[in-house]
Amino acid sequence: MGDLSRTFKCSLPGALALVALMPLMSQAASYGAGIENSQWYLAESVFECALVHQVPGYGRAVFRREAGENLTFFLESESPLMRPGRGDLVVEAPAWRPGVAPRPLGAVRVSDGRRPVSLDARYATILAQGLLEGLRPTVTRASWFDGSPVRVQVSSINFAGQYQRYQACTSNLLPVNYEQIRRSRIPFASGSTSLSEADRDLLDNIVTYVNADSTVERIFVDGHSDRIGSRINNRALSEDRANVVADYLKASGIREDMITVRAHGDQYPVSSRPTDNRRTTIRLQREGEHPELQQASGYGGETAG
Numbered sequence: 001m002g003d004l005s006r007t008f009k010c011s012l013p014g015a016l017a018l019v020a021l022m023p024l025m026s027q028a029a030s031y032g033a034g035i036e037n038s039q040w041y042l043a044e045s046v047f048e049c050a051l052v053h054q055v056p057g058y059g060r061a062v063f064r065r066e067a068g069e070n071l072t073f074f075l076e077s078e079s080p081l082m083r084p085g086r087g088d089l090v091v092e093a094p095a096w097r098p099g100v101a102p103r104p105l106g107a108v109r110v111s112d113g114r115r116p117v118s119l120d121a122r123y124a125t126i127l128a129q130g131l132l133e134g135l136r137p138t139v140t141r142a143s144w145f146d147g148s149p150v151r152v153q154v155s156s157i158n159f160a161g162q163y164q165r166y167q168a169c170t171s172n173l174l175p176v177n178y179e180q181i182r183r184s185r186i187p188f189a190s191g192s193t194s195l196s197e198a199d200r201d202l203l204d205n206i207v208t209y210v211n212a213d214s215t216v217e218r219i220f221v222d223g224h225s226d227r228i229g230s231r232i233n234n235r236a237l238s239e240d241r242a243n244v245v246a247d248y249l250k251a252s253g254i255r256e257d258m259i260t261v262r263a264h265g266d267q268y269p270v271s272s273r274p275t276d277n278r279r280t281t282i283r284l285q286r287e288g289e290h291p292e293l294q295q296a297s298g299y300g301g302e303t304a305g
Helices: 002-010 012-026 121-132 159-170 197-212 231-251
Strands: 029-031 040-044 048-055 059-066 071-076 085-092 103-110 117-119 136-142 149-153 183-187 216-224 259-263 279-286
Touching: 040 159, 048 159, 059 121, 071 121, 085 121, 103 117, 103 121, 103 136, 117 121, 121 136, 121 159, 183 197, 197 216, 197 231, 197 279, 216 231, 231 259, 231 279
Parallel strands: 029 149, 216 259
Antiparallel strands: 040 048, 048 059, 059 071, 071 117, 085 103, 085 136, 136 149, 183 279, 216 279
């Protein structure tokens, strides 16, 4: 009240403007868990770690880290409560911690759909740190219905203990996820069938992933060459390139009956540059995924056919 009294004394027009805004402020819809119902849940596997917080009346707030990716944060809601556009993000103290100044983090994009707010690793890390300090991240945006403010608040209560478990989960994540390695490419020098250290690292990641994901049922290994030289020699070279990759996978623990090896010679160039066509591609297929038609596409595009 002291601050408000000083405002009236120093600027009567400003005070009158504040009074005029009070009815609008009172219409703001706030969604957030209280002391009695604030919970965080950890969903963990070698594929992803997710910290999930129920926001009563709104939906969920989620910190998520997928294998091979950085931490992200998003709000999820079945109902489009916030109008798409520019929202405001702050980290603020809960009502029972008066005197702590809020930390404005700037504007965030509010979009249409079930996940109206999605933040990258930088913002997600800042929000997590704020929660560990007992503060409350809050997104404010105009309502879909009448333009009045909608505030979605993320509670820090019971966060710290689950965050420790989340950190333990992330240390056990696989090095890659399915989308990162479902189509992979091994390049070769002219006339070469040798694997580099980087190639072996890629193949090791593929082996690690396949051994962890029981839904992967087939691995297609396709060898290719450039168009320099005879067709017969190019066909043999592409077969050697496919076999050196397949042999590495098998020696690393992949079952032989999972691997289909094919040699295409110079039949499917992906570029006018010979260096782009000297390659072996690896494509993973999960249960229920349908083999695609053979096509001369780019990065790992040689599929079943």
